[in-house]
Amino acid sequence: MSGAERSYNVLFLCTGNSARSILAEAYMNARGGTRFHAFSAGSNPAGRVNPYAIELLASAQIPVEGLRSKAWDEFARPGASHMDFVFTVCDNAAGEVCPIWPGQPMTAHWPFEDPAAFAGSPDAIRRKFVDVFLQIRRRIDLFLNLPIRSLDELALKRKLVELGQNMAGAD
Numbered sequence: 001m002s003g004a005e006r007s008y009n010v011l012f013l014c015t016g017n018s019a020r021s022i023l024a025e026a027y028m029n030a031r032g033g034t035r036f037h038a039f040s041a042g043s044n045p046a047g048r049v050n051p052y053a054i055e056l057l058a059s060a061q062i063p064v065e066g067l068r069s070k071a072w073d074e075f076a077r078p079g080a081s082h083m084d085f086v087f088t089v090c091d092n093a094a095g096e097v098c099p100i101w102p103g104q105p106m107t108a109h110w111p112f113e114d115p116a117a118f119a120g121s122p123d124a125i126r127r128k129f130v131d132v133f134l135q136i137r138r139r140i141d142l143f144l145n146l147p148i149r150s151l152d153e154l155a156l157k158r159k160l161v162e163l164g165q166n167m168a169g170a171d
Contacts, residue, residue, distance in 0.1 A: 017042030
């Protein structure tokens with residue numbers, strides 16, 4: 001690949017890896033083209049993807065094949081894919097001691113409310129999932145439009161942190 005076609009690996013972390021991080025992984029893989037490849041994991045994986053997340057992604061025509069709840073240790077092992085970016089998407093995961101990621105990827109915290117923890121009717125839960133998914137989409141779309149190659153490391157880190165802070169107030 002030439003420099004203009006460089007591909008970046010992105011890891012989205014949460015505690016259960018059943019909803020928010022899965023939504024982010026699937027959306028980024030659908031929108032990132034060949035430039036980004038997304039993964040997701042959890043510190044304490046639920047062992048299954050939330051059915052509301054699968055339903056929402058399928059209704060948005062985003063592929064769901066291969067999505068699974070997995071432990072973040074899978075991405076810290078020798079021989080694991082090198083990550084360029086690691087984003088925590090829940091406050092619990094942000095407060096935990098994460099593994100040492102090979103290659104020292106750029107990290108940021110992008111908090112989202114947990115739609116899987118929302119209690120209500122099935123329709124109300126679906127609406128909560130849609131609300132959170134729209135927030136995830138906005139943040140990822142902004143990230144995908146960053147001029148990553150033209151920013152130095154400090155400027156890029158600042159932009160990633162700003163995405164988490166600015167969007168948190170708008171969500």
